[in-house]
Amino acid sequence: GAGVSQSPSNKVTEKGKDVELRCDPISGHTALYWYRQRLGQGLEFLIYFQGNSAPDKSGLPSDRFSAERTGESVSTLTIQRTQQEDSAVYLCASSKGGTGQPQHFGDGTRLSIL
Amino acid sequence: QKEVEQNSGPLSVPEGAIASLNCTYSDRVSQSFFWYRQYSGKSPELIMSIYSNGDKEDGRFTAQLNKASQYVSLLIRDSQPSDSATYLCAVMGSSNTGKLIFGQGTTLQVKP
Numbered sequence: 001g002a003g004v005s006q007s008p009s010n011k012v013t014e015k016g017k018d019v020e021l022r023c024d025p026i027s028g029h030t031a032l033y034w035y036r037q038r039l040g041q042g043l044e045f046l047i048y049f050q051g052n053s054a055p056d057k058s059g060l061p062s063d064r065f066s067a068e069r070t071g072e073s074v075s076t077l078t079i080q081r082t083q084q085e086d087s088a089v090y091l092c093a094s095s096k097g098g099t100g101q102p103q104h105f106g107d108g109t110r111l112s113i114l
Numbered sequence: 115q116k117e118v119e120q121n122s123g124p125l126s127v128p129e130g131a132i133a134s135l136n137c138t139y140s141d142r143v144s145q146s147f148f149w150y151r152q153y154s155g156k157s158p159e160l161i162m163s164i165y166s167n168g169d170k171e172d173g174r175f176t177a178q179l180n181k182a183s184q185y186v187s188l189l190i191r192d193s194q195p196s197d198s199a200t201y202l203c204a205v206m207g208s209s210n211t212g213k214l215i216f217g218q219g220t221t222l223q224v225k226p
Contacts, residue, residue, distance in 0.1 A: 048212030
């Protein structure tokens with residue numbers, strides 16, 4: 001596709017369930033980023049991939065959060081045992097090289113934990 | 115102190131005026147600075163980047179950086195109602211690991 005694609009666009013789940021969020025970056029983009037945005041807040045860095053490696057995982061809020069990327073393409077962000085404070089929009093972005101800043105964002109996954 | 119601070123606004127300007135958006139940051143070793151525009155309910159889009167002290171112009175947008183004062187700003191000339199959005203300031207440290215620190219954003223309203 002032409003842009004960064006994220007799925008699902010909306011996810012409502014019960015507290016304690018696991019969720020998996022998917023990101024398809026722009027073809028050929030080696031850098032991939034996950035951010036979280038709570039209502040009315042700025043973006044909170046979660047993790048950055050350069051290729052399939054994640055040089056910086058420091059933004060993952062707890063060990064319930066994990067992410068992987070395969071084939072220098074699709075990435076999944078998994079949240080185990082979801083909590084209400086996990087409710088947010090999860091944004092994925094990609095960029096062509098290792099320039100460091102996300103250039104193209106997807107539309108996000110709006111996650112709501114009941 | 116937050117790492118990147120912005121006045122949340124709203125900042126209201128009349129159409130055709132200059133809108134001035136400000137941002138301060140706490141990490142002195144920060145090297146790269148960015149402005150993103152985010153329309154309501156949409157994802158952010160990168161509109162400006164600046165790396166050196168001084169001004170950088172792109173169309174109606176001018177980014178200004180003063181590393182000594184740890185201050186970055188965005189000027190929008192001839193503001194249009196379509197510029198109404200939240201503007202996010204983002205700062206990257208020297209490690210270049212993709213970890214951008216974002217401010218809370220300033221909401222700009224351009225009134226016709």
